[in-house]
Amino acid sequence: MTNRASIPAPGEPRGRLLAFLSALCFFLSAVEYMIPKPLPFMRLGIANLPLLLAVDLLPFGPFLALAAIKVLGMSLVTGSLFSYVALFSLAGTLSAALVMYGTRALFRSRVTSVGISVLGAVSSNAVQVLLASFVVFGRAARIIAPVFLAMGLATGLALGFFAERFSASSRWYARAREDARG
Amino acid sequence: MPVDRLARAERARRVFDPYALAAAGLAVAAALLFQPRLGPRAAILFGAMAFSWGVGRKVPVLGTALVILGIVGANLLVPVGKVLSVWGPIRVTEIALLEGVERAVTFEALIYVSKAAIRSDLRIPGRAGGTIASALRSYERILESRIKLRRASFLKDLDAVLLAIYDEGDLAETARAASAPAGRGKAGTALLVLASAAAWLPYLIAALG
Amino acid sequence: MTTATANAATRAAAAVGAAAENGDGRGPAPAEPGSGYRDKPRRFRLTLVDTAAILAAVSAVFLSSLGAVDAAGEPRVVISDGQGGEWIYPLDGDREIQVPGPLGSTTVHIHDGSVAIETSPCPNQTCVAAGSIERPGQWVACLPNQVFVRVEGGSDDESGVDTGTW
Numbered sequence: 001m002t003n004r005a006s007i008p009a010p011g012e013p014r015g016r017l018l019a020f021l022s023a024l025c026f027f028l029s030a031v032e033y034m035i036p037k038p039l040p041f042m043r044l045g046i047a048n049l050p051l052l053l054a055v056d057l058l059p060f061g062p063f064l065a066l067a068a069i070k071v072l073g074m075s076l077v078t079g080s081l082f083s084y085v086a087l088f089s090l091a092g093t094l095s096a097a098l099v100m101y102g103t104r105a106l107f108r109s110r111v112t113s114v115g116i117s118v119l120g121a122v123s124s125n126a127v128q129v130l131l132a133s134f135v136v137f138g139r140a141a142r143i144i145a146p147v148f149l150a151m152g153l154a155t156g157l158a159l160g161f162f163a164e165r166f167s168a169s170s171r172w173y174a175r176a177r178e179d180a181r182g
Numbered sequence: 183m184p185v186d187r188l189a190r191a192e193r194a195r196r197v198f199d200p201y202a203l204a205a206a207g208l209a210v211a212a213a214l215l216f217q218p219r220l221g222p223r224a225a226i227l228f229g230a231m232a233f234s235w236g237v238g239r240k241v242p243v244l245g246t247a248l249v250i251l252g253i254v255g256a257n258l259l260v261p262v263g264k265v266l267s268v269w270g271p272i273r274v275t276e277i278a279l280l281e282g283v284e285r286a287v288t289f290e291a292l293i294y295v296s297k298a299a300i301r302s303d304l305r306i307p308g309r310a311g312g313t314i315a316s317a318l319r320s321y322e323r324i325l326e327s328r329i330k331l332r333r334a335s336f337l338k339d340l341d342a343v344l345l346a347i348y349d350e351g352d353l354a355e356t357a358r359a360a361s362a363p364a365g366r367g368k369a370g371t372a373l374l375v376l377a378s379a380a381a382w383l384p385y386l387i388a389a390l391g
Numbered sequence: 392m393t394t395a396t397a398n399a400a401t402r403a404a405a406a407v408g409a410a411a412e413n414g415d416g417r418g419p420a421p422a423e424p425g426s427g428y429r430d431k432p433r434r435f436r437l438t439l440v441d442t443a444a445i446l447a448a449v450s451a452v453f454l455s456s457l458g459a460v461d462a463a464g465e466p467r468v469v470i471s472d473g474q475g476g477e478w479i480y481p482l483d484g485d486r487e488i489q490v491p492g493p494l495g496s497t498t499v500h501i502h503d504g505s506v507a508i509e510t511s512p513c514p515n516q517t518c519v520a521a522g523s524i525e526r527p528g529q530w531v532a533c534l535p536n537q538v539f540v541r542v543e544g545g546s547d548d549e550s551g552v553d554t555g556t557w
Contacts, residue, residue, distance in 0.1 A: 007309040019313050020348050023320030030325070065310070072306070073314050079239065079300040082211040083292035107440045115441035122448045136285045139481070140259040142462035145455040153448045164435050166337060172344040261467070265477040275479055 006061035013179035018062050018069075020176075024050040025070040026077065033078075045121050045155045047074075048096050052117050052163050053173070055104045057180040067097040084135050088128045096124035113167070114160030121156030125149055191238025198237070198370040200301045206374035207299020213381035214291055220280070222384035223287050230294035233377070239297045250286040257282030323347055466527050466544030468506045470499055473537030482506065482525070482542065492536035499540055511536055 008015040028047040047070065054066050071090045075081040080089075100120035103111060125148045133141030167173045214226050235241045255272075263277030305311060327343055470478040470490055480486055486501045487509070495512035507523035511533045518533035530541035 007313055009309070015313070016348075019316040020320055022313065022317030023324060023347075024344075026317060026321040027324045030321075065313075069310065069314055069317065072310070073317060075296075076300055076304060076306075076314070077318070079297035080293055081300045082207055082296040084289055085293060086296070103444075110438055111440040111444070112435070112438055114437060115444035118441075118448050119444050122451055126451070136253050136289055137256050138260065138281060138285070139462065140256045142455075143259050143459045144256060146452055146459050149448075149452045149455050153445075153452055156448065157445070166340075168435070169337065170341045170344075172341050172348055175345065175348065260462070260481070261479040262481065263478060265479060273477075273479065 006065040008062060014058070014062060017057065017176055017179045018066060021050045021054050021057070021066055022069045022073060025066070026073055029070075029074045045092075045096070045124060045152065046159070048093065048117075048120065048124070049159050049163065051093070051097055052100060052113060052120070052159060053167065053176075055100050055113075055116060056167075057176055060101060063101055064097065067093050087135075088131060091131050092124040092128045095127040096120040099123045112160070113163040114157065117160030117163065118153060118156035121152040121159065122149055123152075125152035187238045187240070189238075190236060194237035195301070198301075198374065200304045202371045202374050203299050203301060204304060206378045207295050209378040210295050210299070210381040211292055213378070213385060214288060214295065217385050219384065219388075220284050220287065223284065223291060225384075226381055227287050227291035227294060229377070229381075230291055230298055233298040234294050237298055237301075241294075246290050250283075250290060253286035253289060254279065254282035257285065320347060323350070464544055466525075466542055468499075468501055469541055469543050471539045482544070490536075490538045492533070492538050494536040497533050497536050497538040499538075506540060506542065507531065508533055508538070508540060511538070 008018060025047050028049055032046045051063075051067060051070070054063055058066065071086065071093050072081075074089065075086040078085075080086050097120075100116045103116045103119050107115070126145075129137075129141055129145045129148050133139070137144060210226065210230070214223060217223055217226075231241055231243075231246075258272055258274055258278050261273045261275040261278055262281075263275040263279075266274045266276055266279065268274070306314060324343075324347055327347065466482040468478075468480045468482055470480075470488065472490060472492060478488060478490070480488065480501055482501065482504055484501060485503075488499045488501070490497045490499060492512075497511040497518075498509040500507055500509040505523040505525035508518045508521070508531055511518050513533050513535040515535075518531060518538075521531045524531050524540070524542055527542050527544040530539065532539045
């Protein structure tokens with residue numbers, strides 16, 4: 001998944017952008033970790049915000065690399081690499097990434113970050129609940145599913161609106177856009 | 183307290199080789215997944231918690247207990263087996279309870295095995311590793327900046343912080359070389375081999391006995 | 392289409408069109424580098440696709456809650472003995488349960504969506520002859536050995552979860 005072409009060299013502007021976006025993912029993951037949640041092992045998805053921004057900043061290869069680095073990096077920092085948590089993280093982040101990039105590719109300017117984010121967040125949580133039904137919840141997952149999907153919808157909406165507002169007026173985003181063009 | 187934890191982490195850094203540690207973690211995780219019985223799994227959980235503490239990791243006992251309760255509770259939602267007791271609308275049934283406990287123990291055990299085995303100075307080869315390392319450095323700097331965000335100008339402050347750190351880029355890239363040399367301790371590796379073998383013992387006994 | 396919706400549609404189209412004109416056509420254009428932070432961002436509008444996505448997500452939540460209610464009210468096999476002991480099992484799946492009674496052990500077999508008493512240490516064996524049951528409300532019992540087997544579910548649910556059957 002991480003062949004040489006997917007990850008730009010660290011010296012290049014795109015490489016710098018990729019590393020910085022990864023750092024943002026790590027930071028937001030840490031923030032998410034602090035927020036008390038009713039069921040601690042399901043991710044809120046705040047850490048997908050850099051990924052949402054990256055939909056318009058990175059081509060597909062580096063975009064996927066960002067998703068992989070987010071999962072791998074956090075697994076290393078929190079030391080959860082061998083656990084089911086990392087599995088949930090991988091499945092959730094990957095499905096969110098694919099759905100978000102696909103949505104943009106499919107609808108171009110007819111969709112905003114809100115639609116992209118909502119679809120990404122809900123599919124991420126759906127995949128995680130499905131996995132959880134095999135690993136931790138069993139049949140009871142069907143009973144718990146609505147709660148997680150609703151959470152995904154809420155987070156997706158919030159992130160989408162924030163991303164739109166932020167990217168419209170952020171100088172950093174403007175600089176990132178420049179660097180992304182190569 | 184934190185000082186002791188850092189001291190433990192330092193000592194672990196000297197005693198254990200990060201790659202041997204990771205390999206042992208993988209071996210123990212595999213043993214865990216191959217082990218059908220609850221007793222040995224619980225033993226691995228407690229062993230991993232102790233080991234994590236020993237290498238200086240945070241061991242949030244309360245958080246872990248809550249997660250275990252949560253998973254067990256969720257499993258009890260669908261009753262299966264002999265009814266053991268009735269707590270309001272919930273019927274605690276034997277098979278559901280056992281499955282819940284088993285899943286919860288396995289879940290947390292894997293987390294602690296991971297925590298004990300994965301060290302942040304584990305070097306990943308190639309560009310991915312380089313990018314991750316660079317990202318982790320920026321991450322630390324973001325944490326250090328102790329965001330001075332205020333409600334009114336939230337987005338503006340945030341933007342300023344981001345821009346500042348982004349511009350710094352990798353000035354510090356060359357400045358900081360690899361961290362303190364990790365121990366290639368033979369004693370540490372021997373201990374790890376022992377621990378991995380111990381984790382596999384119950385399975386082997388059952389399989390061969 | 393009424394005038395109101397026609398106007399709304401035109402406005403939406405204009406907004407999307409305006410957004411599309413910004414160079415790469417991907418929504419609000421970023422600020423010029425060095426121009427300073429803009430406190431008043433360009434007008435943002437939800438598009439049709441956005442709304443469709445949100446509706447899709449809402450229906451996913453709705454459907455899953457229907458599924459949850461469904462799962463909570465699924466038919467179950469409830470086995471009781473004379474002493475207040477109780478066993479609960481889902482009706483689907485394949486299980487053999489040994490229920491102890493004063494005469495010995497009764498075997499209850501759940502298979503293929505139905506449940507039956509397979510063997511029982513009673514003299515007349517009427518319970519075994521009664522065959523299998525599968526619908527909520529049905530029951531079969533071995534009186535001599537004090538084993539009662541019934542199927543619960545739907546509005547018969549006693550576990551306290553509120554399930555409405557349509």
